[in-house]
Amino acid sequence: MASLRPRERARLAGVDALRDEELLALLIGSGSRGEQAVDAGRRVLEEFGGDLHALGRSGLLRLEDVRGIGPARAVCIAAAMELGRRRMARPDPPAARVTRSEDIVRRFRSRLIDRAEEEFWALALNRANGALADLRISIGGQSGTVVDPKVVFSKALVVRASALVLVHNHPSGNPRPSEADKRLTRSLVEAGRALDLPVLDHVIIAGMRHFSFADHQLL
Numbered sequence: 001m002a003s004l005r006p007r008e009r010a011r012l013a014g015v016d017a018l019r020d021e022e023l024l025a026l027l028i029g030s031g032s033r034g035e036q037a038v039d040a041g042r043r044v045l046e047e048f049g050g051d052l053h054a055l056g057r058s059g060l061l062r063l064e065d066v067r068g069i070g071p072a073r074a075v076c077i078a079a080a081m082e083l084g085r086r087r088m089a090r091p092d093p094p095a096a097r098v099t100r101s102e103d104i105v106r107r108f109r110s111r112l113i114d115r116a117e118e119e120f121w122a123l124a125l126n127r128a129n130g131a132l133a134d135l136r137i138s139i140g141g142q143s144g145t146v147v148d149p150k151v152v153f154s155k156a157l158v159v160r161a162s163a164l165v166l167v168h169n170h171p172s173g174n175p176r177p178s179e180a181d182k183r184l185t186r187s188l189v190e191a192g193r194a195l196d197l198p199v200l201d202h203v204i205i206a207g208m209r210h211f212s213f214a215d216h217q218l219l
Contacts, residue, residue, distance in 0.1 A: 006038065020052065021045055027076045028069070040068050044077070056081040096131045098123065101212035104165055104203045107131070112169035112205045118145040120168040122152055124161035125200070133159045147184055149191050156197060164192060166202035175206035182218070189219055 004012070006022035015023070024041030047066050048054040055077070063074035098104060104123065112119060118140045124132040135155045138145045145168070156164055166188060168181075177185070185202045192199040201214035213219050 020050075024077065027080055028073050029076075043067065044069065056085070098125060098129050098131060098165060098200075101201060101203050101210065101215050104167060104201065104212075105205060105210045107134070108167050108203070109205055109208075109210075112167075113207060115169055116171055118168055118171060120145050120147050120166070122156060123165040123167060124156050124159045125163040125165065127162045129163065129200075132161055135159070147188075149188055152188060153191060153195055153197060157195075161197060163198050163200050165200050168202075168204060170204055170206040173207045173209070175204050175209045175211040177202075177204055177211060177213070177218075185213055185219070 006018055006025045009022065010018055010026070018026075021038055021041035021044075024044050025037035028037050028040050028044075044055070044063075044066055048058065060071075060074050060078055063069055063077055064071055066074075069077075096103070096107075098107075107123070108121065120137040120140075122135045122137055124135055126132050135152075137152055137155070138147055140146060152164070152166075166185065181202075181204065185199075188202075189199045199219065201212055201219065203213075204211040
């Protein structure tokens with residue numbers, strides 16, 4: 001994966017897997033003649049001693065002075081830094097509380113309704129059933145996807161979840177759970193009990209219909 005370009009690595013592993021110079025390379029777009037964008041990103045970092053705070057404090061004219069950057073790329077870098085500042089300056093909105101299966105459907109239907117393959121997600125909740133994070137676990141084919149319980153709970157623990165709701169789609173349009181769905185749900189519920197990280201529901205979204213394990217008392 002080390003030989004992949006930053007954009008390809010970001011799509012495979014997520015933007016958070018990129019090094020600082022690779023993130024800058026995405027903003028820069030391309031290096032000057034005979035140079036890769038990552039090399040240009042590395043040179044920008046070196047100009048500021050590898051200090052992102054110093055980079056963020058620099059003005060446009062200072063950025064433009066870096067060889068191979070110029071006005072357009074300087075504006076892109078400065079805009080990214082400004083977005084980061086604005087995010088830090090604004091308080092997080094209150095977490096949306098999840099109290100019923102319809103809350104889950106409303107949150108996930110738009111991203112799953114037209115998917116041609118199955119996707120498996122977990123919604124991480126805090127102790128007040130407030131939504132912490134939408135965790136994509138796996139993507140499969142039209143008839144199923146492989147779900148590793150270790151991946152589910154490791155991702156949940158990273159965001160310090162207190163409970164989980166499982167979500168996946170049925171591209172077939174039939175919301176009824178398969179026997180494999182039931183077995184997987186039972187295994188994840190049992191694992192959650194052992195970890196004191198309860199699974200509160202498993203919602204299957206199939207077009208405009210859905211099925212909730214909790215509503216049908218199958219947990």
